[in-house]
Amino acid sequence: xxxxxxxxxxxxxxxxxxxxxxxxxxxxxxxxxxxxxxxxxxxxxxxxxxxxxxxxxxxxxxxxxxxxxxxxxxxxxxxxxxxxxxxxxxxxxxxxxxxxxxxxxxxxxxxxxxxxxxxxxxxxxxxxxxxxxxxxxxxxxxxxxxxxxxxxxxxxxxxxxxxxxxxxxxxxxxxxxxxxxxxxxxxxxxxxxxxxxxxxxxxxxxxxxxxxxxxxxxxxxxxxxxxxxxxxxxxxxxxxxxxxxxxx
Amino acid sequence: xxxxxxxxxxxxxxxxxxxxxxxxxxxxxxxxxxxxxxxxxxxxxxxxxxxxxxxxxxxxxxxxxxxxxxxxxxxxxxxxxxxxxxxxxxxxxxxxxxxxxxxxxxxxxxxxxxxxxxxxxxxxxxxxxxxxxxxxxxxxxxxxxxxxxxxxxxxxxxxxxxxxxxxxxxxxxxxxxxxxxxxxxxxxxxxxxxxxxxxxxxxxxxxxxxxxxxxxxxxxxxxxxxxxxxxxxxxxxxxxxxxxxxxxx
Numbered sequence: 001x002x003x004x005x006x007x008x009x010x011x012x013x014x015x016x017x018x019x020x021x022x023x024x025x026x027x028x029x030x031x032x033x034x035x036x037x038x039x040x041x042x043x044x045x046x047x048x049x050x051x052x053x054x055x056x057x058x059x060x061x062x063x064x065x066x067x068x069x070x071x072x073x074x075x076x077x078x079x080x081x082x083x084x085x086x087x088x089x090x091x092x093x094x095x096x097x098x099x100x101x102x103x104x105x106x107x108x109x110x111x112x113x114x115x116x117x118x119x120x121x122x123x124x125x126x127x128x129x130x131x132x133x134x135x136x137x138x139x140x141x142x143x144x145x146x147x148x149x150x151x152x153x154x155x156x157x158x159x160x161x162x163x164x165x166x167x168x169x170x171x172x173x174x175x176x177x178x179x180x181x182x183x184x185x186x187x188x189x190x191x192x193x194x195x196x197x198x199x200x201x202x203x204x205x206x207x208x209x210x211x212x213x214x215x216x217x218x219x220x221x222x223x224x225x226x227x228x229x230x231x232x233x234x235x236x237x238x239x240x241x242x243x244x245x246x247x248x
Numbered sequence: 249x250x251x252x253x254x255x256x257x258x259x260x261x262x263x264x265x266x267x268x269x270x271x272x273x274x275x276x277x278x279x280x281x282x283x284x285x286x287x288x289x290x291x292x293x294x295x296x297x298x299x300x301x302x303x304x305x306x307x308x309x310x311x312x313x314x315x316x317x318x319x320x321x322x323x324x325x326x327x328x329x330x331x332x333x334x335x336x337x338x339x340x341x342x343x344x345x346x347x348x349x350x351x352x353x354x355x356x357x358x359x360x361x362x363x364x365x366x367x368x369x370x371x372x373x374x375x376x377x378x379x380x381x382x383x384x385x386x387x388x389x390x391x392x393x394x395x396x397x398x399x400x401x402x403x404x405x406x407x408x409x410x411x412x413x414x415x416x417x418x419x420x421x422x423x424x425x426x427x428x429x430x431x432x433x434x435x436x437x438x439x440x441x442x443x444x445x446x447x448x449x450x451x452x453x454x455x456x457x458x459x460x461x462x463x464x465x466x467x468x469x470x471x472x473x474x475x476x477x478x479x480x481x482x483x484x485x486x487x488x489x490x491x492x493x494x495x496x497x
Contacts, residue, residue, distance in 0.1 A: 144302055145342035145401075149356035149408060150331035159355060163346050 010210040017202050017211045024198025025218040031112060031194060032181040035119035039180065040173065042120055043127025044162075050128065051135055053153050064128075071125035077186045079122055084114040084190040115187030123180045130172045134165030167237075171230045178223050195219070252311075253278040253412055253443045254299065259308035261294055268294045269305070270467035276412070276460075281444045283454035283475075286464035287490060292447040293339075295464070296414045299445065300334045301327055313411065332360075335410030339417040341397040343389040349376060349400045350385040353407050361408065368407075375403035379433050395426030402433055413437065415446040451494055455479050463487045 049064040071079070088110075091101030099105075103113040138161050146156035188197030195215040202211035254276040261269040268291045276282050284292045297303040299310060301317065310318045312333060317326040343352050350372050357368035376385050379399035389397050398418055405413060415434065419427040431453050438444060438457045448454060454461055454475065461478040463471045463486075471484045482488045 139340075139342075141338060141340050141342035142344065145338060145344070146356075148300060148302060148331065148334075148336040148338075149404070150328070150360040151356060155359050159359060160344055164344075167346065 006208070008209055008213045010208055013202075013206060013208055013210045014214045018214065020202065021195060021198050021211050021214050021218070024193055024195035025215065027112070027192060027194040028181070028184050028196075028219075029222070030108075031115055031119070031184045031187060031192070032177075035116045035123065035184070036177050036180055038116065038120040039123035039127055039176075042124030044131055046124060046128035047131035047135060048157060048162075050132060051157070068125045068128050071122050072129070076118060076122045076183055077189065079118040080115060080186055080190060083118050084111060087114060087117070109192065111187060111190040111192040114190060115184065115192055118187070119180060119184065123176060123183075126176050126179075127173060130169050130176060131165060133172075134169035135161055137168055138164045171234050171237075174226060174230045174233075178226055181223065182219065250277055252276065253280075253313060254445075255309075255311040256299070257309045257311070259295075259298055259305045259310060261291075261298055261303060262306050268467055269298065272308070272467075272469060274462065274469065274472070276443060276445060278443055279441045280459045281438045281442075281446065281457050282460045282462060283458035284445065284447045284462045284464060285449070285451065285454060285490070285494075286462075286470075290464040291467040292464055293416050296336065296416050296445060296447055299330075299412075299414060300336055301330050302336075332408065333411045334414060335405030335408055335412070336414040337398070337401050337405050337416065337418050339420050341389075341394070341401045341421070343397050343401055343404070345389050348386050348388055349381060349392065352389070352400055353404045356404070357407050371407055372403070375406050376400070378406075378436075379403050380429070393426060394422045395429045398422065398430045399433055402430075402437075406437075412443045412445065415444065415448070417447050417449065419448070419450060449494065451479060451491065463490065465490070 046064055046068060050061055050068070052060055088101040092098070102110045104110055105113065142160055142164065143156055146160040147153075151159070184194055185196035188194050188200070191197075193201075195218060196212070199209075199212035199215040203209050252275050254274075256272050256274040259269055259272040260267065270291075272291075272295060274282075274295075284295065286292055294303060298305045305318055308318065309316055312330060315329065317330050319326065343349075344355065347355060350369065353372035353375060354365070354368040357363045357371060358365060363371070373382065373385060376382055379402055381396060381399055381403070384392060384396060384400075389400070392400065402418075418434075419430050422430065427450070431450065434444070434446065434453070435457055446454070446458070458475050461472065461475050462469055463478060463482070463484070465486050471478055471482060471487045478487065479491065482491060
């Protein structure tokens, strides 16, 4: 048993490497929040494009569905690799300035931004599906009532449908955010020193995994409360729903 | 007072192979209350939904205040024209659950008619007062009874200053003791001269309030005429049978 403890819970090592691992985790958190916010917005855009009415807009709907299927169907790691490997050349070929091809905005290295792109593109597709379930879960009478009051499709979406849909999908969106946060570790392969890569570096130097355990603990400090928030929100909504039934 | 507000000429509506409306001709005069009665599945609701273009008709013409609204080319423009003149109230109320009663009444006033927040709220409070719900302005729909929700829905439609109101079985989802409070609002509206098309199973209400009754079955108008004529002295066998069944209850 001692060897298990020593390999994974070497407190001395954890103390020595704490600052280094924490710096990595800070990268993870920043990457998660920026990608998460962008994916939330991009997912909503995709969901709305997918719900556009009318025969004339069928191509837009078709392209959106193709996009969502594509990014849900390929591994995030692959997206990370093809963006980081070729985006600088593609951007240069398109005549874009180097500040876009090799982005180093806000003092963050380019792998950070390639990771942000990959996470946003991929999780936007996942979140679009979540929004869609929310939008489709709003009773059809809501859109009809809004249209009957003279609102356009866009206005009805904005003021009537989306606010109700978002409320319904906050828990699954938070779950997706937790998944996204864990998947930021894949950006480590393109040399972003996030928490897993930091732990790996220490592991390679010391032949001891305790720095990775420390990283895992840091993840849990964030993800466990988030999971509890999701549970509590669901319980509260269910209470509301049951009260609603009682008064109906 | 006797010019036509709304005219339907040969209106057809199909859902796939099912023909729900099979040639409807109907004229609604300004200030009149027309009640549409008939068995379930006879196309009554679809008729209302065609009038405000929630379901565009497949064939035929609909003329509202002298303007044809079914002309294919100018659909968008027609939609706006219709929805600003025609208010609709639904069987299931369809209040916006994330908005208070007053916000329900104000939303479209602000976003569609461009009224200021204060203007909309003033009109909203006035209308909630008219349907007897002044004290419920800040309540959310889940805290209101069905009858109260339906009265908010009526106020919401009236806030748009409609010229015609469509009522689609507005009491069918209500407990019996709540029906009267909604019908009273309709009565008052009728007395004020609002042009109304009312799909209803409340024959007593139709007898009291309607100027004109339409009996529909299987997508056609079987019989129509003044209330006394259609309800008290129906000529068609199908009308007699339906009224016999309904009045027996």
